[in-house]
Amino acid sequence: MARPIWTGTLSFGLLNIPIRLMSAERRTDLHFRMLDQRSNTPIRYERVNADTGDEVPWKDIVKAFEYQKGNYVVLEEGDIKSAASDSHETVEIDTFVDADQILPAYYEKPYVLVPAKKAEKGYVLLRETLKKTGKAGIARVVIRTREYLAAVIPQEAALMLIILRYQAEMVDVNEYALPEKGVAEYRIAPKELQMAQDLIQSMSGKWQPADYRDEFRDKLRKVIEKRLKSKGVTAAVDDTDERTPENATTNVVDFMALLRKSLDTRQRTPAAKKAVVKKAVTKKTAAKKVAKVAAKKKPAKKTAARRKAG
Known part of the structure; x- marks a missing residue:
């Protein structure tokens, strides 16, 4: 096997x-x-160095x-x-x-x-x-x-x-020169189309790979x-x-439980993401408020820090 x-x-x-x-x-x-x-x-067949012609062992490749x-x-x-x-x-x-x-x-x-x-x-x-x-x-x-x-x-x-x-x-098939125009442009008569369809129908059968x-x-x-x-x-x-x-x-x-859980997870994912984003925005806003308060309390140190950074 x-x-x-x-x-x-x-x-x-x-x-x-x-x-x-x-x-x-x-x-x-x-x-x-x-x-x-x-x-x-x-x-x-041997593995040889292109310059010297010497055989190269696998460990050196x-x-x-x-x-x-x-x-x-x-x-x-x-x-x-x-x-x-x-x-x-x-x-x-x-x-x-x-x-x-x-x-x-x-x-x-x-x-x-x-x-x-x-x-x-x-x-x-x-x-x-x-x-x-x-x-x-x-x-x-x-x-x-x-x-x-x-x-x-x-x-x-x-x-x-x-x-x-x-x-x-x-x-991409469009890279090749293909006959893309309608059948009339290639002088194919309706009778020829019908005959071709009849021929294909007469040769049709079931797919038997064996x-x-x-x-x-x-x-x-x-x-x-x-x-x-x-x-x-x-x-x-x-x-x-x-x-x-x-x-x-x-x-x-318990396949029913797993299927339900999979579906619930997919349905709740967008809401969960929004909650995370909202929480992150709230934290960011709070941080900005704290920074503003600190700036008002210590203006001298902030100015000194800017001079030092410059």
Whole structure:
């Protein structure tokens, strides 16, 4: 069984759901090694100094940012860690949006959120609520050494965490020369449009992802197997059993109370802020009054202090 990337919590409001973050993709690429054709010996890549050509050991390698051509600023590991979020191993949803508002181009990489033992109630509560409302939870999550923007969406019995691209990573389509005018400007007749619609309708069907395979990979694998058989070679597949650690918790949680408290907290927040501001203004006004009284009582000292400061 696959190992979790990390074990932590999924939280929204005051609800915390213990989960395991699992990969939702399986790489099926065929990996090739580069060989020296004279001896079929693998070619090794080395880290070498660009000036001397000498190999550089890992212990002497540091990370740096090139701010100008040929000019670098070296960063320590602490510098990089300090930029990371403190919310490691937490998927904290801070807002909910209509799921259909997220354009497909923003979706990057899928993960599965698996509930820990005895955490099913909160998991199902969030999953079913997202299904009924058509919402997606927008969160930030740290995976390994980088913070990502992510969407939490329901898919059948699962809660999926989809890594999203930031807007700054997207190319604005208006940067390209695109045909933006109406269909009449491109001499497309209404009959042609109707025929195209009829063709699409005749080719339409249900989305069945299992019907599609990487045919190039399948054919290439057959070529490799044929080569192996011609040499009398058999390959063994290492099927290692990987155990998934469990994150024990309790399922006896008063979800109604937590939900009410979360809602009440959000409703009372503006009033609380106003009270703080009012209190701060009152203190500031009182301080000004005290300062005026003190100034009236000791004018000589205040004048002397101003001369000294000047």
